[in-house]
Amino acid sequence: MNDRRSVPLSALQHFAFCPRQCALIHNEQSWEENWLTTQGQLLHHRVDTAEPETRNGIRYERSISVSSERLGIFGKLDLIEINMSSGKYKPVEYKRGKAKIDNWDRIQLCAQALCLEEMLSISITEGAIWYWQTRxxxxxxxxxxxxxxxxxxxxxxxxxxxxxxxxxxxxxTKCKACSLYSLCNPKLSNRDTSANYFISLFSGDFQD
Ligand code: SF4
Incomplete structure (x- = not known):
């Protein structure tokens, strides 16, 4: 993977949700704030700015940068819990919504665990996702x-x-919860409305 772009951890969750959403955000830098994304940012700000602490034998470290050279991924962890007696590490991800049947949140968490395993030469058996909406x-x-x-x-x-x-x-049905809905317009057209599409109209590469 060395000749490829490194993959941000957030892109994995975006891709698992919708490959088009992932491409619009990470290839075209398209982003649209809505109340859902603003709530998510507030939640992460609250988590990221809390001080490290130890309570009941668990060390809590927040906002940790992680990466895996082998897999070509990088990003930030919301929280690591370190059990001081067993030495076990557990990544914890904070999400605004509620638990889903699909694995897109779990994939991001697993990628964080893979980074930690490579960086610290440890083995991680479980992590956790905390959902704000359902507590x-x-x-x-x-x-x-x-x-x-x-x-x-x-x-x-x-x-x-x-x-x-x-x-x-x-x-x-996922489109209803997508922050890029108005940019993407999935109901009006399934045509590619990206910048590349418009460029292709004028370059002679256009194919409908
Ligand atoms: S609106 Fe639907 S198709 Fe468009 S990016 Fe979002 S989830 Fe994907």
Whole structure:
């Protein structure tokens, strides 16, 4: 993966949610604030600015930069919990909404665990996701299946970022929760409305 762009951890979650959303954000730097994204930023600010502390035998370290050279990924962890007696590390991710059936939040968490394993030469068996809306904490097993799914998504995102392609819009129920809905317009057209599309109109490469 050395000749490819490094993949931000946030892109994995965006890709698992919708490859087009991932490409619009990371290839075209498209972003639109709505109340959902603002709530998410406030939540992360609150988590990131808290001081490190130790309580009941658990050390809490916040806003940690992580990366994996082997996988070509980098990003920031919201929180690491370190059990002082067992020495076990547990990454914890904070999310605005609620737990989902799909794995897109768990993939981001698993990628964080893979970074920590490589950086610290340790093994991580589980992490957790804390959901603000439901005030619930989900324990996530860093299973071989989740690791496989995560490395597969990393590879696909790496290709997407390297090729700078923008997948076409396809309307699904997820679109209702998408912060890029008005930019993407998935119901009006499934045509590519990205900058690359408009450039292709004038370059003679246009294909409908
Ligand atoms: S509106 Fe739908 S198709 Fe468009 S980027 Fe968002 S989730 Fe993807």
């Amino acid at each position: 619930q904490r989900e324990t996530v097993s860093i299973s071989s299946e989740l690791r496989h799914e995560t490395t597969n998504v990393i590879e696909r995102v790496s290709i997407l970022l390297h090729d700078s392609t923008i997948p076409k819009a396809k309307y699904t």
